[in-house]
Amino acid sequence: MRLKGLLIGAMLGAMAGTPALAPAALAQDGIYVPLFSYRTGPFAGSGIPIANGMSDYLNMLNARDGGIGGVRLIVEECETGYDTKKGVECYESTKSKKPVVTNPYSTGITLQLIPKAAVDKIPVLSMAYGLSASADGERFPWVFNPPATYWDGLSMIMKYIAGKEGGFDKLKGKTIGYIFFDGGYGREPIPLLEQFAKTYGFDTKLYPVPAAEMQNQSAQWLSVRRDRPNYMIMWGWGAMNPTAVREAARTNFPMDRFLGVWWSGGEDDARPAGEGAKGYLTLNFHGVGADYPAIQDIVKHVIGKNSQTPRDKVGENLYNRGVYNSVLIAEAIRTAQQITGKKLVTGEDVRRGLESLTITEARWKEIGLPGFAAPITNVSCTDHNGHHAAYMQQWDGQKWVKVSDWITPMKEQVRPLLEAAAKDYVEKNTGWPKRTEACDKRS
Template sequence: MKHFTKLAVAAVVAGVTAGAAMAQELYTPNLSYRTGPFAATGIPLMNGQADYMTMLNERDGGIGGAKINFEECETGYSTEKGVECYEKTKGQAIVTQPWSTGITLQVLPKTNVDEIPILASGYGFSPMMDGETFQWAFNTPAGYWDGADMIIQYLESQGSLEGKKIVHLHLDHPFGKEPLPVLEKLAEEKGFELVPIPVGLKEMQNQSAQWLQIRRERPDYVIMWGWGAMNAGAITEAVKTKFPMENFIGVWWAGHDADLKIVGEDGKGYKSISWSFPNAEAPVIADIKKYVVDAGLTKSNPEEMEGVFYNRGIIISAILAEGIRKAQEEYGTAEIDASQLRWGLENIDMTEARIDELGLTGMVPPFKTSCSDHTGKSGGWMLEWDGEKFVKASDHLVPNTEGYADLIASSAAEYAEANQPWPVNENCGG
């Protein structure tokens, strides 16, 4: 009977696709930041996201017969403006994409009441991976705690960290402080000294004080949790002070091609953990060129389209699109609502075969979400700047989430307790 039902659902979706002109559009607003101090990183990400959705609209008539309205609401990365954008768009939205840890933290309790899923791919509040507690929040396919764990795994593969000193150079913002609980835990377990060095928003382009402290500390490694202009400032200072670039590693938001092109060959050896990778040979790139670029529908350019961030934008929209497809198949309608999309995002199964089928070959590791796991544990690769571009410098790394499972559980419980009444999904079943 279940098999019959699935076939019937597929038939319904196919029928809706055939009558695509009758289907209402799906509203998936993006809280963008093409202006402000982080615009240089926001623009390629937004362009990648928009181009993927435009490609689906132009090539396939949308998803399941429904066109996608991916309207942007500009925040300038301001938390206040981000909340305004959320309130402005939430009426018809089936998802919200906050695009800032600060904005995510502000709208997180609101979405629990409004019952709109948050899609915060690779950012936001790390315990959101606990789907039982955070029913409406997804940091698919990897969270900051996963990133911190994978960086330490990589460093440990280069030799024991016992007695070593690691600087955590970070934006003095909720985003920059996110990995600290896991880094502190790993420092205690593995015997290295962790030295946090914050960078204020007004210091991003002039970090002479921070790098003077780094020279005094003489760390074995610097891990950077940077964003926007902070990254270019730090990389420039590292070159100027002759810090060994092979010992300088950033989170995925500190792996932007444009920042490294400023120093070129001098940046060779710099690394960044990443859950996405630009593959110019992937079929999806050819389709974007055919249906979007050649049609004059992109805001991007050839150089940007080769970069990590543009391609990461593609992956983020592909994750959202896959969640939409899953929901359409399950509920037998193209015009899904926010609650149905939540189910879809909880049932993504990005196998190697599915990744290839979507034309995303080599661009994202496999991952699988569930009711209780809203991240998917994709893992990632260590990327390295070779003087001209980022290349893979490691095999597929997978976070050891069991190592900080107790931290996830306690942090999620603490958040729920502090924000009572906070409904928990007790029907996940693990």
């Protein structure tokens, strides 16, 4: 009985102690970069390599250069489990430490943070995910989603298909299937797909995959077998990807006509299907492999010391995506330091840095990642995305191989849709603040 009394006492004591646990402010000087990661939960398979890539690159900058511009980066991960609830909690707990940028790494969390960004003066960098409409810098001054939106991705896939068929006019009468995660992420490209279908005269078939059914897509692929589409496009994430690839192989769908967006292109998405996955195509906007000087620096300075990454996972597709994301963060901070002349930049400065973000081909080389990705040249005050190019990669049974040149998105088709969506968002959110942030001249 005494035990119970003790326990109750402990519980009450713990509850009473809660106020004292509000996170203490950091005493040391440095630029605080929180990374929202998910190494647990149903999406951990995709989340772990990305989290590894992101923290390894920033830690490498600390170890090799002593940070950025001589200021150390304070890198701290916060575990979200891809859960919006925990993501919001992470945001609140990191807010008091004055983060210079947030990387929500989940569409759900991004949507929560978009309205908060302007109020808390912390820019949101949702790299090629989140709300496509937030690329409109006039209406969303605090949100950035380079290098490309989902609509750009779809237009690039369509361009690749048209290229294979010999022109957009050859698409007439063809059927294109679209299998997607049934949620905001997968539904976003549908209006553009329908517009393309109308313009070029092809048929579309939609195959939604509900979140609960991600690992059981037999019904969808049965319909695919019945409808016999000429091409399949996929917008999947997490466990949905390997399942879809396996099912496609099982239904003998020609894999070289099965194309995924960049979030469907992990090694572990294609590998489980074995030989059957050979020929599967996905978009990508950065290089794969560890043969880049900067990634070799990661191996030298970080791996085995201040990292959770197994040596053989370095250079995998999603790992490099994490690195790419961190390059954007690092370059934005560097640009912010140049613009403001300050060493210790704040969220407001980094917002300006992101708006003037430029990574030329020469700069990619300087960073130690020559030819790693298309130059970032189009981000501006009005365009927070830039609509940059991507390429198509194909699974050869062992690894991803680049099979196309850089494909540029059809910006003229995407931009009007995007602006309409942004306008719609602002209209529905009465009291949405007007942009008051000044625009920096590009040097």
